Structures are given as C-alpha cells and as structure tokens.
Amino acid sequence: MASVIDLSRIPYIPGRLHATNNQFQRYGPKGFMEIKVLHNDNLYVRVDLPGVPDDAIRYRVDAVRQKVVFFSGEETLRAGDKVDDVREYSGTAGLGCDCCEITGVEAKMKDGVLRMILSRVKVKDHDNKCTHFLPPNTGKSGRYDIGDSAIDMIEVEDHPFVVKGRKGTFTSARTSDGCYHFSVDLPGVSSDDIFVLPNENEFKFIAENKIVYEHDESCRIFIGAVNKRTCCSHGIPLLDHNIAWDAEFGVLKVRVSPPPLNNNDQ
Structure with missing residues (x-):
C-alpha cells in the first residue's frame, strides 16, 4: 500500500508545466535524460524508457569509446494496447570530448528508468579537468517562452529515443468490447507508489517514486x-463502470469497463 505523498513540496503555478517532457510531472528532475559528473569523475546517466521490462535493455560502448549506445526490445504488449503504439527505444550518451575514453559501464533498468555509471579515463590533455558529455542539453525540459502579455507554454516534447511506436506520454483507445483503455507514462513509479482517485467526473491519479537512487537529485511526483468523456460510456456515470488499473515498467495502465446491460424484460 502506498504511503502518504507529501504534496507540500509541489509549488502551485497555474497554467504551467513543471517538465515539458511529461505534462503530468509536478516535482523532481526534468528531462528524458539526465547526465552529471560524479565526484570521482565518472558519469551518471539517467534515461526514461517507460514500458521497457527490466531485462529488455541492451547497451554497448561504440568503437571509438566515446559514447554508450543503448537500445531496447519492444515494450510489453498488454490487453487494450494498440500494436502501432508499442515502443522500441534507441539512443546514445557519453563523452563530448576527444581527451577521455569510456572504460566501463554499470547499468540497471527498473520501473522504466535506465541508470548507468560510465567509468572514464583521461588519455590526453591530462592537466585539464574534462566536463564535456553528450547530449549537452539534457535535463532542461520545463522552460517557458515569455511573451509580452502572458506566459506561453512550450508544447510537451516527443520522446527523442523512440524509434518505433508512440512518442507521447499518454494514449487512449476503445476496444471492440466497449472498454476504454488508457496508459500514462510515470517513469520510476511502481504500482505501490500510486494513488488512484476516480470520481463521477474524472479519473485522478497521484504517484511518487519512493525509491530515490544514490545519484538522483530527488524523487519525482x-x-x-x-x-x-475520454474514458467512459456516454450517459453512464464513471463510478458505475468497472475500473481496473495496474502499473508496470513505469507505465500506469487503466481499463474502464461499462456496466453489464440489463436484459430483463419489463
């Protein structure tokens, strides 16, 4: 059972996104990827790959030892998922210099998040500390364009590492049996970290990844x-539907089934 989520940490800013990579994120590190230099000069890399099973990620150091290439198999297909939405990922992270080489990779995939420690050594220009890495603009989601009279939000970004399937954080569909299915990307969150709060008008959810890893800036909420109107039958209250949900590999999946028809003769 999820413990109480402390919402007092979340600043209330009407009409603004906290992170443009995920419209539902309200607190914590931003961006699909985060890279930082550790005290021992190794690199910490955090990559959001929601939907990827914990054992389905692969990686390799490229031939010139300047970057790590990571890629996944297909996202797990579950009931209600559209085949065209099933995702595969591929991307790179690593060095933005020619003075270092990557010598080792420690990687762990959990709840739709890949975390890597990249060990590196200086091979030339030893007197200068190296702070260059790729990509150089990670973690900068959540910026805003400021106009003359109002703040205009930047649109939610597509996931840059999706090479097949949907690139957005939310998808919904209605199946032939009249059920509504929708999925929400909540990278780093497990089923025990989620509160689901449906009412007559909407399906609400609140989630916080309780496990904060050593090099993460903080949790995410x-x-x-x-x-x-998006997830239930017209004219039937939402709470009259059968609502089932689960979270796996950093994705919340919800099934909303209409009540059975009453075929009794009047």
Whole structure:
C-alpha cells in the first residue's frame, strides 16, 4: 500500500508545466535524460524508457569509446494496447570530448528508468579537468517562452529515443468490447507508489517514486486526471463502470469497463 505523498513540496503555478517532457510531472528532475559528473569523475546517466521490462535493455560502448549506445526490445504488449503504439527505444550518451575514453559501464533498468555509471579515463590533455558529455542539453525540459502579455507554454516534447511506436506520454483507445483503455507514462513509479482517485467526473491519479537512487537529485511526483468523456460510456456515470488499473515498467495502465446491460424484460 502506498504511503502518504507529501504534496507540500509541489509549488502551485497555474497554467504551467513543471517538465515539458511529461505534462503530468509536478516535482523532481526534468528531462528524458539526465547526465552529471560524479565526484570521482565518472558519469551518471539517467534515461526514461517507460514500458521497457527490466531485462529488455541492451547497451554497448561504440568503437571509438566515446559514447554508450543503448537500445531496447519492444515494450510489453498488454490487453487494450494498440500494436502501432508499442515502443522500441534507441539512443546514445557519453563523452563530448576527444581527451577521455569510456572504460566501463554499470547499468540497471527498473520501473522504466535506465541508470548507468560510465567509468572514464583521461588519455590526453591530462592537466585539464574534462566536463564535456553528450547530449549537452539534457535535463532542461520545463522552460517557458515569455511573451509580452502572458506566459506561453512550450508544447510537451516527443520522446527523442523512440524509434518505433508512440512518442507521447499518454494514449487512449476503445476496444471492440466497449472498454476504454488508457496508459500514462510515470517513469520510476511502481504500482505501490500510486494513488488512484476516480470520481463521477474524472479519473485522478497521484504517484511518487519512493525509491530515490544514490545519484538522483530527488524523487519525482506525478499528478493527473482523465476526463470522463475520454474514458467512459456516454450517459453512464464513471463510478458505475468497472475500473481496473495496474502499473508496470513505469507505465500506469487503466481499463474502464461499462456496466453489464440489463436484459430483463419489463
């Protein structure tokens, strides 16, 4: 059972996104990827790959030892998922210099998040400390364009490492049996970290990844709602539906089934 989420940490800023990589994120590190230099000069890399099973990620150091290439198999297909939405990922991270080489990789995939420690050594220009890495603009989601009269939000970004399937954080569909299915990306979150709060008008959820790893800046908190017009039958209250949900590999999946028809003769 999830413990109480401390919402007092979340600043209330009407009309703004906290992180443009995920419209539901309200607190914590931003961006699909985060890279930072550790005290021992190794690199810490955090990559959001929601939907990827813990054992389905692969990686290799490229031939010139300047970057790590990571890639996944297909996201797990579950009931209600559209085949065209099933994702595969591929991307790179590493060095932005020619003075270092990557000598080792420690990687762990959990709840839709890949975390890597990249060991490196200086091979030339030894007197200068190296702080260059790729990509150089990670973790900068959540910026805003400021106009003359109002703040205009940058649109939610597509996932840059998706090479097949949907690139957005939310998808919904109605199946032939009349059920509504929707999925929400909540990278780093497990089923024990989520509160689900449906009411007559909407399906609400609040989630916080309780496990904060050693090199993570902080936890992340997600808050969102799906309007009943998106997820239930017309004219039938949402709470009259059968609602089932689960979270796996950093993705919340919800199934909303209409009540059975009453075929009794009047």
